[in-house]
Amino acid sequence: MSEIIEVVAALIVREDRIFAAQRGPGRTHAGLWEFPGGKIERGEAPRDALSREIQEELHVRSYSREFISTRETRDADRTIRVHLYRTIVESTAFECTEHARLAWLTLEEARTLEWTQADAAFLEDIADVMASRRHAMLARPEALDDLPARAGGRHIFRALQRPWDAQRPHYSIGHKCRALVETQYDTSCLHIAESLQAPDGTTRIIYELQDGARVETIHMPRDVKTPRVTLCVSSQVGCAMNCAFCATATLGFRRNLTAAEIVQQVTVALDTYGPHETHQVNLVFMGMGEALMNVSHVTEAIEILSHPYGLNIPAVRMTLSTSGVLDGLDALKSLSCRPNLAVSINATTDDMRTRLMPITRKYGLGAIRAALESWPYRPHEKVLLEYVLLSGVNDSDEDARRLAAFALGLPHNINIIPYNATPRDAFCAPPAERVAAFIAILQEAGCFVTQRVARGVQVGGACGQLLAKRAGRI
Numbered sequence: 001m002s003e004i005i006e007v008v009a010a011l012i013v014r015e016d017r018i019f020a021a022q023r024g025p026g027r028t029h030a031g032l033w034e035f036p037g038g039k040i041e042r043g044e045a046p047r048d049a050l051s052r053e054i055q056e057e058l059h060v061r062s063y064s065r066e067f068i069s070t071r072e073t074r075d076a077d078r079t080i081r082v083h084l085y086r087t088i089v090e091s092t093a094f095e096c097t098e099h100a101r102l103a104w105l106t107l108e109e110a111r112t113l114e115w116t117q118a119d120a121a122f123l124e125d126i127a128d129v130m131a132s133r134r135h136a137m138l139a140r141p142e143a144l145d146d147l148p149a150r151a152g153g154r155h156i157f158r159a160l161q162r163p164w165d166a167q168r169p170h171y172s173i174g175h176k177c178r179a180l181v182e183t184q185y186d187t188s189c190l191h192i193a194e195s196l197q198a199p200d201g202t203t204r205i206i207y208e209l210q211d212g213a214r215v216e217t218i219h220m221p222r223d224v225k226t227p228r229v230t231l232c233v234s235s236q237v238g239c240a241m242n243c244a245f246c247a248t249a250t251l252g253f254r255r256n257l258t259a260a261e262i263v264q265q266v267t268v269a270l271d272t273y274g275p276h277e278t279h280q281v282n283l284v285f286m287g288m289g290e291a292l293m294n295v296s297h298v299t300e301a302i303e304i305l306s307h308p309y310g311l312n313i314p315a316v317r318m319t320l321s322t323s324g325v326l327d328g329l330d331a332l333k334s335l336s337c338r339p340n341l342a343v344s345i346n347a348t349t350d351d352m353r354t355r356l357m358p359i360t361r362k363y364g365l366g367a368i369r370a371a372l373e374s375w376p377y378r379p380h381e382k383v384l385l386e387y388v389l390l391s392g393v394n395d396s397d398e399d400a401r402r403l404a405a406f407a408l409g410l411p412h413n414i415n416i417i418p419y420n421a422t423p424r425d426a427f428c429a430p431p432a433e434r435v436a437a438f439i440a441i442l443q444e445a446g447c448f449v450t451q452r453v454a455r456g457v458q459v460g461g462a463c464g465q466l467l468a469k470r471a472g473r474i
């Protein structure tokens with residue numbers, strides 16, 4: 001009869017590295033997988049996922065664990081049964097010991113080791129654990145409450161969402177608690193690859209993401225009585241809408257941004273450029289990409305950004321701009337914290353709009369108008385109708401009259417956008433007199449009209465222009 005040997009293994013994850021400590025009789029295989037403190041004398045029954053030796057070496061104060069799976073290896077006279085637990089420890093000492101330093105592996109490094117059959121099967125489980133880790137920026141206070149930390153969930157949530165507050169003694173969560181968050185969550189962070197400031201104070205930030213992709217975020221301070229900042233955030237890497245006048249279109253579509261990447265565009269920008277008083281911040285989802293083609297991540301990000309224990313930017317201070325993806329509007333409608341809506345109209349006949357914005361083939365102006373008619377407007381809420389004026393293309397008197405007919409009857413604000421020319425394109429902005437005449441027709445018809453002030457033109461005016469320039473596309 002073969003002997004059965006039970007082994008308990010603790011998998012500890014920290015950022016993109018894993019650390020595995022085993023405890024069981026006579027464990028000898030699997031190279032670095034085996035933590036020296038995990039080996040105990042043959043015959044002693046495993047008591048827990050972390051032996052006292054390991055706890056002491058890592059200065060572990062408290063930990064919790066969660067069962068992942070059991071694997072077996074058999075040979076003629078024995079069966080080794082390994083029970084793998086994901087273990088969350090509160091400790092800052094991982095890097096401090098020689099053994100610990102040796103035993104921290106990336107998944108790729110772990111794959112190159114020599115494994116026993118049973119342990120090798122764990123690699124896939126571990127890969128699943130790594131892939132299923134939520135990002136720390138998306139963890140709600142209630143979830144953070146489950147960490148074996150002294151600080152409560154609200155406190156940790158605030159420190160993660162408001163990194164500048166976490167510097168202050170009263171709000172800090174301490175190294176140990178931070179290490180705990182790192183073992184349980186993905187804590188990767190956007191990195192500012194480049195930032196350019198225009199004389200008007202606008203800063204164009206290019207973020208590099210984990211996979212090397214880049215997106216733009218624009219920080220626009222507004223010098224009114226109270227200093228306020230509008231942040232223009234991206235929702236996708238590139239864009240698939242292929243609008244004829246838009247620089248982002250030249251980059252093509254690469255992928256949707258995750259909710260954590262959307263949230264971090266805001267937290268990193270505010271941490272770096274302020275303000276830290278977030279009641280002075282407005283957000284516009286008007287950067288790269290079509291937000292309603294990434295509606296689940298955008299809405300999750302909105303919920304986090306508006307959370308009262310975090311940045312607390314209410315949805316009424318956010319505006320989401322869409323090229324008119326009507327399917328996405330339904331998802332937005334049902335949100336408890338719904339942002340204001342902006343729709344890029346940009347043409348007044350389906351023919352012309354299809355040339356400028358191919359999405360019109362799917363959602364025509366009539367359908368967009370109908371959706372805006374049935375929109376659940378809050379008191380005083382208006383839809384922002386964006387209209388980029390292109391000389392000789394969409395700026396005739398007839399266009400103005402048709403645009404007025406589209407807008408009247410809706411609680412609206414027409415936003416006339418000066419076209420930001422790019423060196424290689426076929427369009428140009430109309431002369432100032434044409435713009436004025438166009439606006440006058442709208443106003444005479446009873447429309448509410450504003451003209452957008454071009455911001456940050458010196459650093460690449462409209463969305464995607466700086467990145468497209470860097471990529472040699474425009």
Ligand code: SAH
Pocket residue numbers: 245246247285286287288289290291321322323324342343344346386387388417418419420421462463
């Ligand atoms: N996909 C969304 C948001 C991105 S574009 C949308 O289509 O609304 C944000 C706004 O910038 C849109 O109204 C778009 O029409 C406008 N825009 C794009 N390129 C521009 C340019 N070169 N000059 C001026 N406005 C531009």
